[in-house]
Amino acid sequence: MDSRNLFSGRITRTPVSPAAALLVVFLLAYPGFASDFFVFQIGAYSLILGTIALSLMMLAGYGGMVSLAQLTVAGFAGYLVAILGVNSVGVMGLGWPWWLTVPVAIAAAVLLSTFVGAISVRTEGIYTIMITLAIAVAFFYFVRQNYVLFNGFTGFAGVEPPTLAGLYWRDPAPFYYLTLAVAAFFYWAVLHGSRTTFGLSLQAIRDNPRRMNALGFNVALHRVFAYTLAGLIAGTAGVLLVWFNGRISPGSVGVDIVIDILVIAVVGGMRHPAGPFLGAIAFVLLENFAIDLIDRERFNTVIGLAFLLVVLFSPDGILGLWNRARARLRTATPASRLAGGAGNNDRQPAGLIEQTQQWR
Numbered sequence: 001m002d003s004r005n006l007f008s009g010r011i012t013r014t015p016v017s018p019a020a021a022l023l024v025v026f027l028l029a030y031p032g033f034a035s036d037f038f039v040f041q042i043g044a045y046s047l048i049l050g051t052i053a054l055s056l057m058m059l060a061g062y063g064g065m066v067s068l069a070q071l072t073v074a075g076f077a078g079y080l081v082a083i084l085g086v087n088s089v090g091v092m093g094l095g096w097p098w099w100l101t102v103p104v105a106i107a108a109a110v111l112l113s114t115f116v117g118a119i120s121v122r123t124e125g126i127y128t129i130m131i132t133l134a135i136a137v138a139f140f141y142f143v144r145q146n147y148v149l150f151n152g153f154t155g156f157a158g159v160e161p162p163t164l165a166g167l168y169w170r171d172p173a174p175f176y177y178l179t180l181a182v183a184a185f186f187y188w189a190v191l192h193g194s195r196t197t198f199g200l201s202l203q204a205i206r207d208n209p210r211r212m213n214a215l216g217f218n219v220a221l222h223r224v225f226a227y228t229l230a231g232l233i234a235g236t237a238g239v240l241l242v243w244f245n246g247r248i249s250p251g252s253v254g255v256d257i258v259i260d261i262l263v264i265a266v267v268g269g270m271r272h273p274a275g276p277f278l279g280a281i282a283f284v285l286l287e288n289f290a291i292d293l294i295d296r297e298r299f300n301t302v303i304g305l306a307f308l309l310v311v312l313f314s315p316d317g318i319l320g321l322w323n324r325a326r327a328r329l330r331t332a333t334p335a336s337r338l339a340g341g342a343g344n345n346d347r348q349p350a351g352l353i354e355q356t357q358q359w360r
Contacts, residue, residue, distance in 0.1 A: 031173040040172040046280040047179040051237035053265040053276030055230040061270040064206035069132040072139045073113045074238030075253035080105035088158025091151040098162040106235040113231020121223035136258045144250040155249025190273045269319030
């Protein structure tokens with residue numbers, strides 16, 4: 001079979017479901033009925049963590065590469081915003097305008113992610129995890145011990161987003177809509193990108209890299225480019241994260257938070273872009289309200305138990321539980337059986353199984 005036509009199957013467009021439409025309306029109207037705490041600390045923070053976890057989901061779910069360096073990439077962008085822009089600690093702070101600082105920070109994060117990919121793509125499984133974890137740990141200790149550029153343990157404070165069109169973008173509602181726009185864009189980009197030639201090729205490489213290499217695909221280049229795209233997502237979220245916190249320090253890129261991003265992606269679900277956002281919402285709610293139920297110091301125990309339960313009973317995460325419940329409901333409904341294949345819309349990307357079976 002001609003490799004150029006390997007993934008040329010027709011992609012059918014799934015109409016927007018009523019549930020999806022209601023979700024969009026809810027997200028847009030959320031600041032209208034929620035308090036500032038829920039808008040900013042729950043809504044915006046969940047969207048930021050979900051976007052960082054989305055970059056991990058794209059690598060692991062579509063590329064089979066579990067990278068623990070995504071928070072490092074986001075943190076690097078955040079540090080550059082503080083160093084190149086304005087901060088209040090009197091160290092660095094070059095005073096660049098935000099419209100120059102932000103693109104440079106994101107571009108540098110993309111380069112870092114590409115570098116991480118170039119190092120790790122020739123490994124698989126546990127070796128990829130260990131290499132990316134080593135990079136994350138090295139970055140943490142480097143910024144902690146470097147006082148010339150990164151101000152060591154203290155880090156940077158007083159990092160604020162700009163005021164545009166009379167709106168201060170760190171106010172709850174404007175900042176929420178900013179994070180929602182970024183999250184929605186990258187969600188759409190990852191979802192539709194998975195159905196492009198590159199996305200389908202990446203998934204086929206995940207399933208059988210030797211076969212794809214024999215067909216003439218540059219496996220290493222595809223994987224490195226996936227890291228580049230993931231760096232764009234994580235770097236943009238890193239800018240939002242430093243604006244959200246108003247500061248950045250080594251604690252923002254600590255190993256514990258690196259693991260939290262992995263937990264968020266796994267708990268939410270690694271097989272669909274919606275999974276990281278579901279996991280982020282669950283994580284943020286537990287982080288904010290677990291103290292009312294248990295001792296704050298036992299929060300990591302609760303997260304660990306939740307992680308184990310999800311892995312044991314639903315390897316696809318919360319999204320997997322939802323999909324199985326919906327499939328059972330459709331099976332139990334006579335109308336769905338008469339419809340003949342109403343559950344086929346759950347496949348994603350559409351046609352991937354049929355297309356890959358032709359050459360396996």
